[in-house]
Amino acid sequence: MSFEYAPAPESRAVVSIKPKYGHFIGGKFVAGSKHFPTINPATEEVLSQIALAGKAEVDAAVKAARKAYTTTWSKMSGKERGKYLYRIARIMQERAREFAVLETLDNGKPIRESRDTDIPLAAAHFFYHAGWADKLEYAGLGTSPKPLGVAGQIIPWNFPLLMLAWKVAPALAAGNTVVLKPAESTSLTALLFAEVCQQAELPAGVVNIVTGDGSTGALIVNHPGIDKIAFTGSTEVGKLIARAVAPTKKSVTLELGGKAANIVFDDAPIDETVEGIVNGIFFNQGHVCCAGSRLLLQENVAEEVLHKLKNRMEKIRVGDPMDKNTDVGAINSKEQLAKITELAAAGDAEGAERWSPACNLPGKGFWFAPTIFTGVTQAHRIAREEIFGPVLSVLTFRTPQEAIEKANNTPFGLSAGIWSEKGSRTLWASQQLRAGVIWANTFNKFDPTSPFGGYKESGWGREGGRHGLSAYLKGVSHE
Amino acid sequence: MSNRIDVKKTYKLYINGAFPRTESGRTYEVKSAKGAFIANPCLASRKDLRDAVVAARAAHAGWNKATAYNRGQILYRIAEMLEGRRAQFVDEIVAVTGVTKVKAEKEVTDSVDRLVWYAGWTDKIASLSGSTNPVAGPFYNFTIPESVGVVAAIAPETPSLLGLIDVVAPIITSGNTVIVLASTKAPLSAMTFAEVLATSDLPHGVINILTGKKEEIAPWMASHMDIDAMDISGVPAKMHSEIKVAGAENLKRIHSFKSADPGRIIAFMEAKTVWHPIGL
Numbered sequence: 001m002s003f004e005y006a007p008a009p010e011s012r013a014v015v016s017i018k019p020k021y022g023h024f025i026g027g028k029f030v031a032g033s034k035h036f037p038t039i040n041p042a043t044e045e046v047l048s049q050i051a052l053a054g055k056a057e058v059d060a061a062v063k064a065a066r067k068a069y070t071t072t073w074s075k076m077s078g079k080e081r082g083k084y085l086y087r088i089a090r091i092m093q094e095r096a097r098e099f100a101v102l103e104t105l106d107n108g109k110p111i112r113e114s115r116d117t118d119i120p121l122a123a124a125h126f127f128y129h130a131g132w133a134d135k136l137e138y139a140g141l142g143t144s145p146k147p148l149g150v151a152g153q154i155i156p157w158n159f160p161l162l163m164l165a166w167k168v169a170p171a172l173a174a175g176n177t178v179v180l181k182p183a184e185s186t187s188l189t190a191l192l193f194a195e196v197c198q199q200a201e202l203p204a205g206v207v208n209i210v211t212g213d214g215s216t217g218a219l220i221v222n223h224p225g226i227d228k229i230a231f232t233g234s235t236e237v238g239k240l241i242a243r244a245v246a247p248t249k250k251s252v253t254l255e256l257g258g259k260a261a262n263i264v265f266d267d268a269p270i271d272e273t274v275e276g277i278v279n280g281i282f283f284n285q286g287h288v289c290c291a292g293s294r295l296l297l298q299e300n301v302a303e304e305v306l307h308k309l310k311n312r313m314e315k316i317r318v319g320d321p322m323d324k325n326t327d328v329g330a331i332n333s334k335e336q337l338a339k340i341t342e343l344a345a346a347g348d349a350e351g352a353e354r355w356s357p358a359c360n361l362p363g364k365g366f367w368f369a370p371t372i373f374t375g376v377t378q379a380h381r382i383a384r385e386e387i388f389g390p391v392l393s394v395l396t397f398r399t400p401q402e403a404i405e406k407a408n409n410t411p412f413g414l415s416a417g418i419w420s421e422k423g424s425r426t427l428w429a430s431q432q433l434r435a436g437v438i439w440a441n442t443f444n445k446f447d448p449t450s451p452f453g454g455y456k457e458s459g460w461g462r463e464g465g466r467h468g469l470s471a472y473l474k475g476v477s478h479e
Numbered sequence: 480m481s482n483r484i485d486v487k488k489t490y491k492l493y494i495n496g497a498f499p500r501t502e503s504g505r506t507y508e509v510k511s512a513k514g515a516f517i518a519n520p521c522l523a524s525r526k527d528l529r530d531a532v533v534a535a536r537a538a539h540a541g542w543n544k545a546t547a548y549n550r551g552q553i554l555y556r557i558a559e560m561l562e563g564r565r566a567q568f569v570d571e572i573v574a575v576t577g578v579t580k581v582k583a584e585k586e587v588t589d590s591v592d593r594l595v596w597y598a599g600w601t602d603k604i605a606s607l608s609g610s611t612n613p614v615a616g617p618f619y620n621f622t623i624p625e626s627v628g629v630v631a632a633i634a635p636e637t638p639s640l641l642g643l644i645d646v647v648a649p650i651i652t653s654g655n656t657v658i659v660l661a662s663t664k665a666p667l668s669a670m671t672f673a674e675v676l677a678t679s680d681l682p683h684g685v686i687n688i689l690t691g692k693k694e695e696i697a698p699w700m701a702s703h704m705d706i707d708a709m710d711i712s713g714v715p716a717k718m719h720s721e722i723k724v725a726g727a728e729n730l731k732r733i734h735s736f737k738s739a740d741p742g743r744i745i746a747f748m749e750a751k752t753v754w755h756p757i758g759l
Contacts (some may be wrong), residue, residue: 058574140607239727246573246723254730411729431754440755447614451622451752456707457730465612467750475742 001233005317008324010111015102017188020049021209023057024194026064027204032057032211033101037186041108042321042330042365050187053210055219058179061208065150065177065463068205073177074147074301076203082133085172087200095196096123099189103161104321106188108330108366109284111322121446122165125464128448129169132469136174139466145473147175148251149227152220156233157183157332158388162446164190166463167230168207169448174472176228177206181220184213185333218244226250228472232289233413235386235451235457242460244264248378253461253471255289257386258414261407263429264441265400266301268419272441274308279418280443282316282328283372286390287336289458290415292443294383295372295394296403302396306374314357316370328390331366340368340389347373347382352393378409386412400425404432413455416441436462486724490496490520490666492527493673494700495534496683502526507691511669520666523691525699528658531687532705535629537657538684543654543683547602550654553599557679563589563677568640568668575665578641590641593739597648600744602648608745617757617759624748627732628707631700635713639665640672645736646710647686649743656708658687660697662713666690694718696743701725701733708732708747 022031032051039046053061073081092099099122100115107114136145151171153304155163160182171178178401182190190209197207210216214237221229221244231241245252262280264273280292297305331337348354352373361367368389376383376393383393397403407416415437418429430438436454439445444465446452453462462470491498503524521527524574542550561568565587572583603716605624612620630650639662650657661669673688677680687694697714701722711722712735719735726733734746 235730239730242727242730243724246727247720256730275556280571426755430751436749436751438751440753442618442754442756445616445618445754447612447616447620449612450614450620450754451610451612451750453750455627455749455751460730460732462750462752465622466610467608 001396005325009320010101010104010322012072012101012105012322014098015105017102020410021191021211022051023053023061024191024197024207024209025057025061026208027198028325029194030060036184036213038106038185038453039106041332042362044364047105048188050211053181053212053219057210057218058219058223059181061210062150062223064205065179065208066225066291067320068203069150069177072174072203073206078136079135081172081175082130084202085126085130085133085169086199088196088202089123089130091196091199092119092126094125096120099192102192102412103189104329107157107160107186108321108332110326110329112285112326118159118162118468120162121448125165125169129173132244133173136469136473139469141466141470141473145174148474149176149474150225151176151178151228151230151472152223152226153180153230154217154220154233155180155182156425157186158284159288160186161189161193163232164193166232169461170468171230172206174469179208179210179220179226181210181212181216187211221245228252230471231255238399238459253463254459255463256457256459257412258289258291258454258458259294259296259384259386259410259412260290260292260415260417260435261296262302262417263296263407263419263421264298264305265401265403265418265422265425267421267425268301268306269421269441270301270308272421273305274312276417276419276441276443277309278312279318281392283389285328285331285368287332287388288444289386290437290444292417293387293392295392297394297396298403299396299398302335302402306394309372310355310357313370313372316357318367318369319362328370331368331389334366336388337366337368340387341393343382343385343387344371344391347376347380347391347393350380350382351378352380352382378406384410400429404429408432408434411457414458415439415454415468423437488518490518490670492523492689493670493676493686493688494527494531495565495687496677497671502530509550509575509664510744511574517574518667520670520690523660523689523696527689528699529695531658531689532629532703534607534684534687535658536705538656539626539628540684541711542651542656542685545654547605550652551601553596553680554594554648554652557584557675557681558591558594558598560679561587561594561672564615568677569669571671572640572665572680573684575667576637586638586641587689590644593641593644594648596739597652600652600741602743604744604748607741608748610750619755619757620752622652622750622752624745624750625745627749628655630655630657630706630708631703631706632657632659632710633697633713634659634661634669636662640668642713643669643672645739646712650710650747652744653748656685658689658700660693661690663690663692665730686724697722698725701731702728704729706731709734710747711735
């Protein structure tokens with residue numbers, strides 16, 4: 001028996017998208033000079049024209065941020081700074097539906113996820129960090145912690161507003177001002193956030209938002225008026241940034257790529273595990289740096305898990321992101337779709353076996369069916385490279401030691417998953433895994449109180465919690 | 480007193496608990512402050528560094544797994560052994576650097592005390608930099624700091640013994656293993672300190688000591704793909720940029736410090752956050 005779902009589209013009436021946007025500098029929207037289109041990746045509809053910031057705009061934004069830092073923000077008491085952050089959190093909650101719809105239109109992620117995950121978590125990040133603003137001296141980061149100054153922040157397209165919150169909230173709480181650049185393909189919610197800053201009456205220049213592509217990002221990274229760079233994105237670009245700032249005094253945090261192992265031991269609760277595997281790799285179309293993209297199955301349960309996983313995947317609903325029943329939405333861009341397609345083809349060419357459920361993908365827009373590859377070896381590109389799409393590579397193991405060895409056999413170290421009902425084994429595995437976030441019998445959980453970030457080539461520093469806060473304060477003994 | 484010819488020490492490297500000569504066969508001359516010949520220590524090569532990294536990597540699993548209590552006792556044991564050989568260190572420091580005996584004695588005293596200080600940190604640093612995180616959901620969520628892995632360090636030129644200990648002690652406190660390049664001009668106390676380490680129950684490979692030139696060894700440390708982090712406190716500021724550029728290839732955690740501080744320990748630790756559901 002099959003159940004049909006009636007369409008349940010979310011209304012887009014709640015958002016009004018302007019035909020053209022400028023930058024948000026010194027508390028005001030200023031017109032851009034050049035523009036590029038931003039599209040809905042589910043339909044390829046052009047949503048708006050986004051300004052491309054060049055040297056003049058970045059200079060102006062840094063100048064505004066510096067002025068706000070020296071004249072206002074660094075002089076304000078933590079108590080008052082905190083109240084501005086609380087205001088922002090509350091306005092984001094009030095306008096949550098508007099943010100969710102806009103995020104889904106611009107990014108392609110299911111409305112269910114933007115509504116239930118991205119936006120509430122973004123507001124929670126501001127609410128959490130608001131409370132730190134007047135308690136920094138109790139954070140265990142020195143008795144008189146000082147902000148760094150002006151932070152340049154460059155964020156990715158996979159969780160546009162949430163990544164903005166991860167960057168802006170701790171920076172402001174610690175007393176810094178910011179110049180933020182959203183990703184080229186997803187600027188709209190950052191520009192709506194600029195309106196929130198206005199509604200919150202945040203002093204001019206504390207938050208500046210310049211839109212653009214990698215060239216704008218490079219201008220921020222190399223700007224001499226910036227004291228700190230915070231970047232979330234690819235390991236490749238992260239290394240470029242690390243080299244670019246090497247001769248400077250800038251401090252840096254990097255949140256980069258991953259190739260997380262999701263380890264299923266033979267005593268795992270199989271049905272829960274299957275849900276966890278699906279969430280681990282197909283959440284947000286797999287556009288997740290910490291996605292559980294390498295499934296490691298203990299041999300004696302591999303067949304059962306794969307059987308149930310395929311059954312479960314048959315029921316994943318791929319399609320209109322605005323439909324409240326949709327599980328997997330559109331791939332964010334044509335370029336990303338090409339990258340996923342290329343890596344999946346490498347999986348075929350290298351001898352892994354591809355499987356996808358039958359699903360009717362829309363004719364327009366960018367789509368990739370949820371896919372698993374079995375018979376994957378550690379040497380395969382699909383086991384080594386970050387695909388950043390809904391593609392799962394399945395490997396097997398016999399002993400727990402072998403699982404750990406395979407899991408750690410990667411230059412990345414962002415996250416990992418463990419599925420087992422045995423507490424001591426779970427804790428043993430979490431000790432052995434060289435990764436910054438370990439999810440045991442769960443996956444892809446995030447919280448502002450919980451530090452997030454990677455070992456090895458997955459980056460520098462943590463975001464969230466007391467650890468994340470330290471990234472925006474002067475070190476105790478560092479030069 | 481007598482016409483006895485004294486037996487002089489050959490200063491070699493300290494790798495994996497042994498005292499090999501440099502594979503390069505190169506040495507350089509160390510003279511006293513007054514210009515008299517003292518010794519021909521090794522001029523370590525890239526190959527020596529690689530050997531030391533292999534030893535440090537192999538030692539990491541065991542040292543990292545050792546209990547904090549055990550690591551603390553071994554650090555304390557190093558302090559005990561150093562205390563017992565104060566006179567030898569004082570003589571070497573005076574001979575090589577020309578400082579007064581009083582000053583050399585203070586350096587050795589501070590070195591012993593510094594080791595005792597870090598010994599006490601092994602089982603306390605986690606309560607300082609770890610946390611339990613009250614997430615908004617039915618999960619037990621905690622963050623524990625653990626060692627980053629293999630760390631390369633450059634000791635400052637002076638003070639030659641205390642500077643070396645300042646660099647090395649915080650690195651191994653948390654379970655890292657280390658390859659350290661000693662002071663170039665005053666390497667003798669570093670190599671004599673290796674003898675202290677060899678009698679302190681410190682597992683082989685946890686601390687490896689090279690002597691040689693910063694400009695020769697530091698860039699190879701920075702580009703070595705099996706080194707996770709670097710302490711460049713002893714590197715001249717003009718070399719920092721070059722090292723950081725090379726270190727970016729595997730995103731090494733590269734730090735330099737001004738003083739002894741628990742922040743030095745934390746800088747070479749990774750925060751690991753574990754989520755687990757709560758339920759029946």
